[in-house]
Amino acid sequence: MRYSEMFLPTGREVPSDAELISHQLMIRAGLMRKLTSGVYSYLPLGYRVIRKFEQIVREEMNRAGAQEIFLPMVQPAELWQESGRWVRYGKELLRFRDRHDRECCLGPTHEEVITDLVRNEIKTYRQLPRNLYQIQTKFRDEIRPRFGVMRCREFGMKDAYSFDTDEAGAEVSYRKMFEAYQRIFTRCGLNFRPVEADSGSIGGRYSHEFMVMANSGEDAICHCSACNYAANLEKAEIARPAESETAGTTLDVEEVNTPGVRTIEEVCSFLQVAPDAVVKTLIFSVDDTPVAVLIRGDQEVNEIKVKNFLGCDSLELADDAMIRKVTGSPLGFAGAVGIQARVIADYSLLGMSDCVMGANREDYHLRHVKPGRDFPIADYADLRIIRESDPCPRCGGEVRFARGIEVGHVFKLGTKYSKAMKAVFLDQSGKEKIMVMGCYGIGIGRTVAATIEQNYDADGIVWPLPLAPYAVIITPVNVNEKMLADAAAELYHILTEKGVEVILDDRDERAGVKFKDADLIGIPYRVTVGPKRLAGGKMEIKTRRSGEVAILPVSEVTPFLIARIREGL
Ligand code: ATP
Numbered sequence: 001m002r003y004s005e006m007f008l009p010t011g012r013e014v015p016s017d018a019e020l021i022s023h024q025l026m027i028r029a030g031l032m033r034k035l036t037s038g039v040y041s042y043l044p045l046g047y048r049v050i051r052k053f054e055q056i057v058r059e060e061m062n063r064a065g066a067q068e069i070f071l072p073m074v075q076p077a078e079l080w081q082e083s084g085r086w087v088r089y090g091k092e093l094l095r096f097r098d099r100h101d102r103e104c105c106l107g108p109t110h111e112e113v114i115t116d117l118v119r120n121e122i123k124t125y126r127q128l129p130r131n132l133y134q135i136q137t138k139f140r141d142e143i144r145p146r147f148g149v150m151r152c153r154e155f156g157m158k159d160a161y162s163f164d165t166d167e168a169g170a171e172v173s174y175r176k177m178f179e180a181y182q183r184i185f186t187r188c189g190l191n192f193r194p195v196e197a198d199s200g201s202i203g204g205r206y207s208h209e210f211m212v213m214a215n216s217g218e219d220a221i222c223h224c225s226a227c228n229y230a231a232n233l234e235k236a237e238i239a240r241p242a243e244s245e246t247a248g249t250t251l252d253v254e255e256v257n258t259p260g261v262r263t264i265e266e267v268c269s270f271l272q273v274a275p276d277a278v279v280k281t282l283i284f285s286v287d288d289t290p291v292a293v294l295i296r297g298d299q300e301v302n303e304i305k306v307k308n309f310l311g312c313d314s315l316e317l318a319d320d321a322m323i324r325k326v327t328g329s330p331l332g333f334a335g336a337v338g339i340q341a342r343v344i345a346d347y348s349l350l351g352m353s354d355c356v357m358g359a360n361r362e363d364y365h366l367r368h369v370k371p372g373r374d375f376p377i378a379d380y381a382d383l384r385i386i387r388e389s390d391p392c393p394r395c396g397g398e399v400r401f402a403r404g405i406e407v408g409h410v411f412k413l414g415t416k417y418s419k420a421m422k423a424v425f426l427d428q429s430g431k432e433k434i435m436v437m438g439c440y441g442i443g444i445g446r447t448v449a450a451t452i453e454q455n456y457d458a459d460g461i462v463w464p465l466p467l468a469p470y471a472v473i474i475t476p477v478n479v480n481e482k483m484l485a486d487a488a489a490e491l492y493h494i495l496t497e498k499g500v501e502v503i504l505d506d507r508d509e510r511a512g513v514k515f516k517d518a519d520l521i522g523i524p525y526r527v528t529v530g531p532k533r534l535a536g537g538k539m540e541i542k543t544r545r546s547g548e549v550a551i552l553p554v555s556e557v558t559p560f561l562i563a564r565i566r567e568g569l
């Protein structure tokens with residue numbers, strides 16, 4: 001393409017809401033423009049990158065045996081009512097009525113639609129397994145759209161859905177998608193990690209998120225420094241510590257007056273004890289029933305773990321009334337001794353034998369409390385937030401924290417939707433069975449933005465070749481010099497002919513301006529056609545990423561570029 005004809009508005013200006021470098025560069029390099037909050041238009045250069053990524057996704061999905069379909073974006077409320085999500089999904093689901101007053105929504109995801117399609121068409125085990133995918137626009141009315149297309153409201157997603165006859169089959173489908181995702185993100189040249197993720201309390205289900213490592217990422221990841229264990233911070237497990245033989249305190253429980261002392265810090269400074277000698281008692285309202293969660297004073301409760309452990313629908317900190325009811329005292333003095341609630345304890349309580357805790361009496365705490373002796377604990381479980389340097393649950397090595405951008409998600413759904421929506425089939429013996437499902441998403445725009453987060457420098461974007469909108473830009477330093485313009489145009493024709501994606505910067509601009517634009521839009525190879533070199537029959541090839549410069553005879557330029565591009569460099 002000739003630059004002079006391109007719709008490619010580059011610039012220095014950055015919108016005030018663009019915090020992330022990828023957002024800034026996507027605007028500056030003319031990849032996209034904002035229409036309204038969380039809604040973006042892709043311009044030609046940006047759309048080429050999107051198409052490149054989609055093509056990689058498509059090839060790998062097809063290779064993994066998935067088949068491409070295209071589902072509607074407008075979806076009837078009835079399907080969502082069947083699955084139960086019409087009510088549960090919340091405000092991210094954009095609902096509206098059509099002219100006949102029928103309730104509809106814009107698809108934020110397509111489990112309902114695909115399950116409906118499959119239940120109508122697939123009747124026997126002979127038609128299973130199937131994996132169907134689409135690359136399509138989703139709408140989620142995100143509460144706080146931000147970071148450009150990283151978290152927007154209208155965005156492209158590849159979503160795939162697998163249907164199997166049983167768990168074992170579903171596991172195979174899941175593995176195939178997991179491997180396809182690894183190939184996809186590897187082909188894009190990304191530094192990424194699959195991490196174990198929380199998948200709610202649907203027992204036995206699990207999921208992995210594919211994270212592109214970036215300090216700007218919204219997600220916290222915990223990974224082992226010794227093995228390849230990695231998990232979303234919320235999910236990261238903590239193994240039950242070996243119980244040490246501690247005789248414990250022989251002193252009797254003692255009530256001490258602690259006027260106005262409520263927080264762990266206040267307790268520690270008032271009683272001159274360390275936080276790890278204090279037990280924190282949190283009262284939760286669990287499906288409207290009180291549950292006391294005990295944890296060592298220097299640790300924090302992970303509510304997701306509590307929720308999963310209890311298998312409840314709702315979990316929130318108890319209000320004053322509930323606290324008073326179960327402890328007989330106001331907030332800040334709760335303890336396990338004599339409490340009127342089920343008590344569960346984090347593993348951090350194991351080995352605590354002489355502790356301080358609330359006395360269930362205003363302005364009082366207890367000391368010399370011995371769990372087991374002074375109060376019973378119904379269950380010990382992993383209920384806390386992991387911390388850096390905690391032992392890895394797999395190998396015992398130390399865990400480290402990092403940040404990432406979730407670009408993909410593979411999820412075992414089990415029979416959640418197929419059961420609710422009656423997606424059944426007849427097995428070999430003619431018995432009706434429920435299909436076992438999986439779902440697999442990749443954010444298209446988010447992956448492109450994440451790619452920029454990992455590939456930029458002070459001058460602009462540095463595209464990995466597989467996603468670059470063009471592989472080569474030819475820059476004659478002065479288009480008014482016929483010799484330069486002709487040589488550049490000739491190279492442009494040869495490369496185009498060979499199928500290389502190339503821009504000819506034929507603008508009547510200063511060389512410096514052209515170089516800046518070429519760097520900003522991140523084209524992997526720039527061929528400079530200048531008077532001195534051309535007089536000697538040569539051209540200069542600069543590699544965007546390394547800055548390496550090769551000066552080659554004109555006849556060698558094309559083979560050099562083609563060889564590099566073929567190698568995917
Ligand atoms: P998040 O936790 O970031 O909101 P999610 O769990 O809601 O993500 P999924 O429902 O698993 O995401 O969607 C699949 C993929 O779609 C995600 O991995 C992500 O790449 C992409 N995605 C989700 N929400 C957005 C959004 N608001 N803007 C851009 N991409 C998104």
Ligand code: MG
């Ligand atoms: Mg979300």
